[in-house]
Amino acid sequence: MTHIASELTQLERIPTQIYNSADDACQTVADAITDLINERNAANKPTVLGLATGSTPVRLYRELIRRHKEEGLSFANVITFNLDEYYGLAGDHPESYRKFMQDQLFDHVDLKPENTYVPDGMVDSDAVFQSCKAYEDAIAAAGGIDIQLLGIGRTGHIGFNEPGSGPETLTRLVTLDSLTRRDAARDFLGEANVPRHAITMGVGTILAVHKIFLLGWGEGKASIMAKTVEGKQTDTIPATFLQQHPDCTFCIDQSAASHLTRERHPWLVGRIKWTEATTRKAVLWLAQKTGKALLKLVDEDYTENGMSDLLIEQGSAYQININLFNVTQHTITGWPGGKPNADDSNRPERATPFPKRSLILSPEPLDDVYCLGGTINRLKQHGNDVTIAYQTSGNLAVPDSEVQASIELMIELGQDRAGKADLTYAKTVKTQLKEKGTFGADTAEIRHLKGLIRRSEARSSARTLGIETAKLEFLDLPFYEDGRYRRFVATEADVTKMCELLESVKPHQIFATGYGHDPLSVPALSFEVLRAALQKCTGSEWMKDCNIWLYKGPADEWEANEIDMAVPLSPDEFENKIQGIYQHQTQRSQTPSRATNKSSNTWDLAREINRGTAEIYDSLGLAEYEAIECFKRLSK
Numbered sequence: 001m002t003h004i005a006s007e008l009t010q011l012e013r014i015p016t017q018i019y020n021s022a023d024d025a026c027q028t029v030a031d032a033i034t035d036l037i038n039e040r041n042a043a044n045k046p047t048v049l050g051l052a053t054g055s056t057p058v059r060l061y062r063e064l065i066r067r068h069k070e071e072g073l074s075f076a077n078v079i080t081f082n083l084d085e086y087y088g089l090a091g092d093h094p095e096s097y098r099k100f101m102q103d104q105l106f107d108h109v110d111l112k113p114e115n116t117y118v119p120d121g122m123v124d125s126d127a128v129f130q131s132c133k134a135y136e137d138a139i140a141a142a143g144g145i146d147i148q149l150l151g152i153g154r155t156g157h158i159g160f161n162e163p164g165s166g167p168e169t170l171t172r173l174v175t176l177d178s179l180t181r182r183d184a185a186r187d188f189l190g191e192a193n194v195p196r197h198a199i200t201m202g203v204g205t206i207l208a209v210h211k212i213f214l215l216g217w218g219e220g221k222a223s224i225m226a227k228t229v230e231g232k233q234t235d236t237i238p239a240t241f242l243q244q245h246p247d248c249t250f251c252i253d254q255s256a257a258s259h260l261t262r263e264r265h266p267w268l269v270g271r272i273k274w275t276e277a278t279t280r281k282a283v284l285w286l287a288q289k290t291g292k293a294l295l296k297l298v299d300e301d302y303t304e305n306g307m308s309d310l311l312i313e314q315g316s317a318y319q320i321n322i323n324l325f326n327v328t329q330h331t332i333t334g335w336p337g338g339k340p341n342a343d344d345s346n347r348p349e350r351a352t353p354f355p356k357r358s359l360i361l362s363p364e365p366l367d368d369v370y371c372l373g374g375t376i377n378r379l380k381q382h383g384n385d386v387t388i389a390y391q392t393s394g395n396l397a398v399p400d401s402e403v404q405a406s407i408e409l410m411i412e413l414g415q416d417r418a419g420k421a422d423l424t425y426a427k428t429v430k431t432q433l434k435e436k437g438t439f440g441a442d443t444a445e446i447r448h449l450k451g452l453i454r455r456s457e458a459r460s461s462a463r464t465l466g467i468e469t470a471k472l473e474f475l476d477l478p479f480y481e482d483g484r485y486r487r488f489v490a491t492e493a494d495v496t497k498m499c500e501l502l503e504s505v506k507p508h509q510i511f512a513t514g515y516g517h518d519p520l521s522v523p524a525l526s527f528e529v530l531r532a533a534l535q536k537c538t539g540s541e542w543m544k545d546c547n548i549w550l551y552k553g554p555a556d557e558w559e560a561n562e563i564d565m566a567v568p569l570s571p572d573e574f575e576n577k578i579q580g581i582y583q584h585q586t587q588r589s590q591t592p593s594r595a596t597n598k599s600s601n602t603w604d605l606a607r608e609i610n611r612g613t614a615e616i617y618d619s620l621g622l623a624e625y626e627a628i629e630c631f632k633r634l635s636k
């Protein structure tokens with residue numbers, strides 16, 4: 001997909017290519033790397049690559065490994081320089097970037113170990129300056145970096161150049177931003193364990209390379225991507241300095257591009273074709289921008305906001321307003337499973353069959369109640385046959401302290417019962433916990449116990465929503481059981497398990513999430529597995545009559561124009577949902593809020609999100625509700 005300059009891209013200060021998927025984008029970048037390596041190999045010259053860590057480049061590294069193994073791409077003449085390393089972590093620490101690179105790339109290709117440079121995170125504080133200077137010298141001695149890969153942090157950092165980093169900065173010791181540390185909290189099993197400092201190439205070091213590809217996937221990156229591509233250069237968003245580079249391309253997926261003006265407000269930069277979808281997007285945006293209810297928008301609002309041609313096409317503001325009011329009104333339903341014996345021509349879900357078999361898919365325990373606890377409760381109260389399936393065990397998100405508490409309970413209980421209980425398991429886990437320390441990988445026994453802890457929380461939560469525990473399925477998908485964050489790989493074994501579930505439930509409706517998320521995240525992989533399983537079930541009778549409803553996922557919500565079903569909750573129903581969230585005791589940690597990026601706990605975030613949607617409906621001039629959960633229909 002080439003970047004064609006047009007009025008739609010005129011606000012963009014960095015060439016940006018938007019791809020259907022992360023894998024498509026990775027192909028383009030892998031081609032550029034392959035061509036350069038082959039060209040240099042033929043001329044017997046080295047290729048110098050600048051590498052990044054994190055989730056973003058993992059799929060690209062997998063593709064390079066595949067090309068090495070299957071197509072003979074040789075890295076024997078390649079020299080690599082990594083952007084950064086946590087300060088204080090040795091190369092064999094499970095979360096060090098050196099270890100990450102060994103696992104994700106270096107150990108799988110024919111790179112010479114002496115040609116792989118990663119900043120030394122263990123250098124003494126008084127030798128840091130010298131070490132950083134030596135890193136810059138090594139890059140220069142190699143002839144400079146030919147191709148630099150970058151990801152972008154939500155603070156706008158590249159490498160670990162946090163806000164405040166200027167374009168002249170070189171390799172140095174930096175302090176990590178609190179948002180960056182929070183984003184790394186899961187990898188380090190808690191924010192407190194995330195190092196406070198790192199050594200990073202500077203913005204100036206990056207600007208000196210020959211060619212740059214910045215990659216980005218998922219909606220989590222959409223906001224910072226738009227600011228970087230369209231905003232002015234500023235050290236509050238160091239990535240904006242990439243605008244100075246003569247050969248820098250952003251290769252991003254559609255979700256990461258979704259806040260660019262050409263995607264979000266294309267009518268503001270040029271003529272567009274007014275479809276039902278673009279009209280809905282534009283009019284709901286207009287109402288929110290002007291702070292007016294839909295039915296109060298007047299011709300001037302349209303003409304002053306780049307929508308005069310829509311006005312001409314449709315005749316009058318009155319006509320557009322009334323249409324959009326009706327469309328939005330029809331998204332609201334108190335009957336997420338469909339209302340029996342009612343005219344369903346303007347309802348999101350069909351009336352028959354009734355009751356329905358409703359399948360709720362929750363990537364990890366908690367996602368279900370957090371995102372659609374009120375809807376689950378309603379489905380059940382209306383008599384639908386509700387099954388909740390937890391796709392993964394979620395055991396990686398359980399702190400060791402919870403395991404400690406459980407084994408103490410088991411041991412004490414065993415001792416109380418005068419030796420009648422077998423304590424071998426509890427004692428084994430106790431020893432293993434001590435041996436592994438804070439960062440060691442969990443043993444199979446520890447992960448098992450952590451999974452059981454999450455199951456028990458899921459059961460109490462489901463009971464709060466009125467779902468009997470017999471209707472809960474714990475799939476424990478293998479991709480999660482066999483992996484760790486940022487390193488998951490879904491396989492056929494996952495799809496088979498999902499198919500078995502679908503064929504046994506034969507759902508009339510499925511509620512799922514993961515669409516548009518970072519492709520290596522648990523929700524995105526769970527969704528990919530669902531998609532593959534649905535593909536396999538295409539011939540099944542139940543598939544002919546099954547609606548798939550997407551919920552957005554934790555800490556985020558659909559835009560008003562994306563909502564196809566809005567389920568209002570009364571104050572009591574909403575409080576019940578919050579009670580359900582409370583049951584997940586091990587997950588009471590801090591999660592970044594979508595709006596403020598301030599810390600907030602899960603129940604406060606759920607309040608913020610569901611009340612926020614209700615306020616939007618209210619401000620559009622629809623009914624005023626306490627809270628709303630909402631869904632988008634997956635088109636078949």
Ligand code: F6R
Nearest residue numbers: 052053054055056151152153159
């Ligand atoms: C990694 C690095 C960082 C990451 C950024 C995005 O070496 O320098 O700038 O690229 O934090 O991280 P992910 O890809 O995990 O979203």
